[in-house]
Amino acid sequence: MQSFLEGGGQLGLLLRNFDWEETGLGSPADWPTPLKTLVGVILGSNQPMFVAWGSDQVLLYNDAYATVLANKHPHALGRPFLEVWSExxxxxxxxxxxxxSGLPVQMDDIMLMMNRRGYLEETHFAFSYTPIIVKNGLVEGLFCACNEITEQVLADRRREADSQRQRRMFEQAPGFIAILQGPDHIFEFANATYRRLFGNREFVCKSVREAYPDLSGQGFFELLDRVYQTGERFVADQIKVVLDQQDAGPREHFLDFIYAPVCDDAGQVTGIFVEGHDATEARSAQAELRKSEERSRRIIEGVKDHSIFTVDVDNTIIDWTPGAEAIFGWQAGEIEGQVVDILYTPEDQEQGIPALELQTARAKGCANDERWHVRRDGTRFFANGSVRPLHDADGKITGFIKIARDETERRAADAILRETEQRYRLAAKATNDAIWDWDLGANRVEWNEAVSVLFGYTAEQVTPTADWWVANIHPDDRVRVERDIQQVIDGDRDQWTAEYRFRRSDGTFADVFDRGHVFRDQNGEAVRMIGAMFDLTERKRAEDELRVLNETLETRVSERTAELVAAQDALRQAQKMDAVGQLTGGLAHDFNNLLTGISGSLEMMQIRIAQGRTSDVERYVGAAQGAAKRAAALTHRLLAFARRQTLAPKPTNVNDLISGMEDLIRRTVGPAIELETVNAAGLWxxxxxxSQLENAILNLCINARDAMPKGGIITIETCNRWMDKHTAEQRGLEPGHYISLCVSDNGTGMSADVIAKAFDPFFTTKPIGEGTGLGLSMIYGxxxxxxxxxxxxxxxDQGTMVCVYLPRHLGDAEAEAMETDVEPAPRAEVGETVLVIDDEPTVRMLVAEVLTDLGYTAIEAVDGAAGLKVVNSDLRLDLLVTDVGLPGGLNGRQVADAARAVRPDLKVLFITGYAENAVLSHGHLDPGMHVLTKPFAIDVLATRIRELIER
Incomplete structure (x- = not known):
């Protein structure tokens, strides 16, 4: 079995058992070396990878890419790549x-409509296509490493949609909504209702006190302060507020609202959410309702020939009017609290008539009441009336009102009817409501002064009939109103309500709400209708305006949102460019100085050598080396600030480290400064x-010295610290165990503005030419x-204390190794060969020449693909020296892994300008792999190479 096909999980097994003769690739043993190398790389990786090889672009992939293929796997193996992804x-x-064509392709996000599970789906990928170039510069295939980011893209899209949806909901809310930030209550958001109600002022990014100075003295500022300070919400019920309406002057509103505190994850109040509505109209309506109820009460109490009383849901009498006293003879104090059955004859009680009436009223909304009742003196009379349910605001039945009339003396019925109608008309005309009175027999309509005011007609101008009245109703409403009137007259109902438009005297139409009651004679015939009207014109106009506002709301919100986004993008771009300008400007200034020293020294060396004055060359060599070392130190500080430097961490006792530095610190800060150390006992x-911590401590002591030009005391103190969630968040840490190392002085101190910028690169308070401004930023990084x-x-004027917090290590500190003199670099043994891969020609040349001077055979390669050709050859290789960041799609770690697959015992030395943690597995390297950070001394490189080869 070929070694490059070993492992690889399920795909490794499929690749080993696959019949490759039918694909045109032939037996794996005969595959070209680059293909073998790449197949070994993809089988050993957990990232989705594939290789498309040859003119047919035959597809080979790993287990991770099989997940991307879904139902296309395993049939995709060995098939042409574009045929697999035909859709x-x-x-x-x-x-x-x-x-x-030989050009690499990289994409951070490409959207593809794939059919890999039996249906089309939107997918997103980040990938790189690397051409594989073989002899004669021909491209034989391509190598791809990819990641599917579909879920991430869709999740970002959903979050953006949710944020926009919530903002639209707030903007479209019928009540007013605002969000205030910070103790000064700065406006972050206010919806359209808020802006319209409070005068469309310019309040974005302003505090409440700045935007609404006219609220001063009304208590609202103090309420906001109290909610922010206590974290307790405030609920207001019809609180009066007076606002300056600009041209209209001060205007009085009554508001219902809530001030609710907005808290962060730690429970700290960060702002206030305001929600409410204008209750001014509701307050006015309630006042009108109370007046109307009072008028009704006076009318009811004035009616002596009707028994009007109310009962609860258990048929217990709870209210008794003077009319009931007159008919039944009981006083209110005697009858209230009694069960209503006492008013009925024994026969009615046995039949359950009282309960049946309530049951009918509950089911139908009304029940006729025509029963023989008994007076207090025991005589019986015939009562004619009705039972109607009473409801609360939620529509729940809370009781019943019973209205009864004594019809024992039927001969007086007509007189009672006329007297009641006359009293009703007189009472109605005495009110401010628009009252109309329609005599059905005479077909004549009368109205009070309020109707004349509403429509503009007077009694002198017109004496309307019912036909004239209906003719002046708007044609669109006329049929409906005529139908309702006829239903009332025919006896289908006793009440009527309607909304319609009636013509004014000027030809325009007024919107009115009309309600009325029909009076009937003893035979049930309708003889009169009396009702009241209310003007709805203003309400209708407001509803039309609200509808127009709602129709244009989304457009206005979109326009405003686009303006805000554009402003925020411009601000962020300006801030970013300012930061980049500060960083690059400071970096260019310092490097120009250093490059001048290096280039100037080299030019002087060239001049002196040409003049034959070689005795001066050594001085210029020293100057160039000094400038180069300062440049390396500057890049080291920049990498520390960027958190990209290569660290060599080990368990350290900080107390011992400080003790070993005391003499150095005293010599550095000078005799005018007193040094004190306070080392915590049992420090973790x-x-x-x-070495980096020593550098940080020395920088802090130098800063402290510069802050005390007349002398003073520097104190270095260590301590064990346990930080809970709140304390850790204040310092940008995770909760847990830490040690603190604090350097304090009693010098000039720092203002809050200086502290805020202290960690910025190249920020310094020292004169030009003194300090780079990278010391604190390096310590921070x-x-x-x-x-x-x-x-x-x-x-x-009180001093400064800078505290460095470092995580606790659960283990003992390592003892410091004794420094020894550096011995001359040992020379190579016969035949020892080193492969050097680096895309920088100068670095590659210098490393190769050092190796040659030491007796090694040095082989150079410009990228990973060229290096792997050497690895796959028969040449002797004792060590691979490779840069981490390489062009061509294969980084140094991938090249090393591929080389180890062919030569398992090959030693590897990575040389890098900064720590590429993701590539180097965050410092967890395989045995035989080591890292050397650029720039490095030539003797250090030679010694490290010898050590690695001898191991």
Whole structure:
């Protein structure tokens, strides 16, 4: 069995048992070396990968890519690539053609409509196509590493839709809604209702106090402050507010609203959610309702010839009017609380008539009441009336009203009817409501002054008949109103309500709500209708305006949202460009100085050599090397800030490390500064890079010294710290165990603005030319890369304390190794060969020349594919030296893995400009693999190569 086909899970087994003779590839033993190498790479990877080989683009893939194929697997194996994906062939042909022309293709997101489970589905992929170039520069196939990101894209799309939907809901809400942020109550959002109600002012990004100064003294600012400080919501019921309506002047509103605190995950109040509605009209309507109820009560109490009383759902009397007292003889105090059965004859009680009446009223809404009743004195009379249910606001029956009339003296019925109608008309005309009175016999309509005001007609102008009245109803409403009137007259119902439009005297129409009651004679014939009308014109106009606003709401919201998004994008772009300009400007300034020292020294060396003055060359060599070392230190600080430096962490006792640095620190800060160390007993160890921590401590001490030009005290203190969730979040950490290392001084201190920028690269308060401004940013990057953080505590003229927090290591610290003198680099033994792969020609040349000077045979390769050709040859190889970031689709780690598949014992040395953690498995390398960080000393490179080969 071929070694490159070993392993690989299910696909490895399929590849080994597949009949490749029918595909044109032939036996795997005869496959070209690049194909073997790539097949070995994909079988050993957990990432979806495939190879399309030859003119037929025969497809070979791994288990992870089989998941992408879904139902197309396993039939896709060995078939032409474009035939497998026939439904997206048109999308793939341009990409495949580009790869087969020798140009690599990379896409971060491509949308493809795939049919891999029996139906078309939207999919998204990130991938790279790498052409495989063989002899004579011909492309024999392509290699692809891909990731399906469909779920991620769809999830982002759903989140964006949910956010837009919630914003539309808020914007379209009938009540007013606003969101306020921070203790100053800055407006973050306000919907259309809020803007319309409160005057369409400019309040975006303003505080409530800035946007509404006219609310001062009305208590609303204080309510918001209290909700923000206490976290307790406030509910308001018809609170009065006076707002300046600009041209209209102050206007009084009554509002129902809620101030609800908005909290973060830690329970801290970050803002206030405001929701409510204008209750001004409702308050006015309630006042009108109370007036109407009072009028009805006075009318009812004034009716002496009707028994009007109410009972609850258990038929117990709960209200007794003067009319009931007059008819039945009981006073209210005597009868209230009694069961209504007392008013009925024994025969009615035995038949369950009282309960039956309530049951009928509950089912039909009304029950006729024509029974023999008994007076208080025991005489009986015939009562004619009705029973009607009473409802609460939710429509639930709470009781019944019973209206009865004594008809014992039938001969007085007509007189009673006329007297009642006259009293009703007089009472109606005395009110402010628009009252009409229609005498059905005379076909004549009378109205009070309120009707004249509503429609503009006066009694002198017209004496309307019922026909004239109906003729002036709007033609669209006329048939419906005539039908309703006829139903009332025919006796189908005693009440009527309707909405219609009636012509004014100026020819326009008024919207009215009309309700009335019919009076009948003793034979049940309708003789009169009396009713009241209410003007609905303003309400209808408001409804029309609201409908127009709703129809244009989505357009206005879209326009406003687009404006906000554009403004936010412009702000973010300006901030990003400002940060990039600051970083690149500072970096260019420092590197230009260093490059001047290097290039100038090299030019002077060239001049002196040409002049034959070689005695000066060594001085310029030293100057160039010094500038190069400072440039390396600058890049080291930049990588530390970016958290991309290569660290060598090990368990470290920070107390011991500080003790070993005390003499160095004292010499550095000078005699005017006093140094104190306070080392915590039993300090935990931490897994860190000791040399980087030493560099950080020295930088902090130098900063402290510069803050005390007249001398002072520097204190270095260590401590064990356990941080709960709240404390850890304040410092940007996860909860857990940490050690703290704090360097404090009693110098000039730092303002809040300076502290906010202290960790920015190239930010410094020192004069130009003193310091790079990378010290604190390097310390911050080192701490973050080590799993910790940095905090600054300072007051002007009081001093500064910088604390570095590092995670605890559960284990003992390692003892420091004794430094030894560096011995000369050992020379190679006969025949020892090293393969060097690096796309940078200068680096590749220097490494090769060092190897040659030491006696090694050096073989150079420009990329991974060229290097693997050497690996697959019969040449002796003792060591592979490769850069991590390589062109051509194969990085250094992939090349090393492929080389190990062919030569399992091959030693590998990665050389890199920064730690590519994802490629190097976050520092977890296989045995025989090591890392050396650029730039490196030549003697260090030579020693490391010798050590690796001898192992």
């Amino acid at each position: 997206i062939r048109d999308d793939l042909i341009p990409i495949v053609d580009q790869a087969y 160890s931490s897994l860190i890079d000791p 080192f701490a973050k890369q080590s799993g910790g953080s940095v905090s600054i505590y300072s007051e002007i």
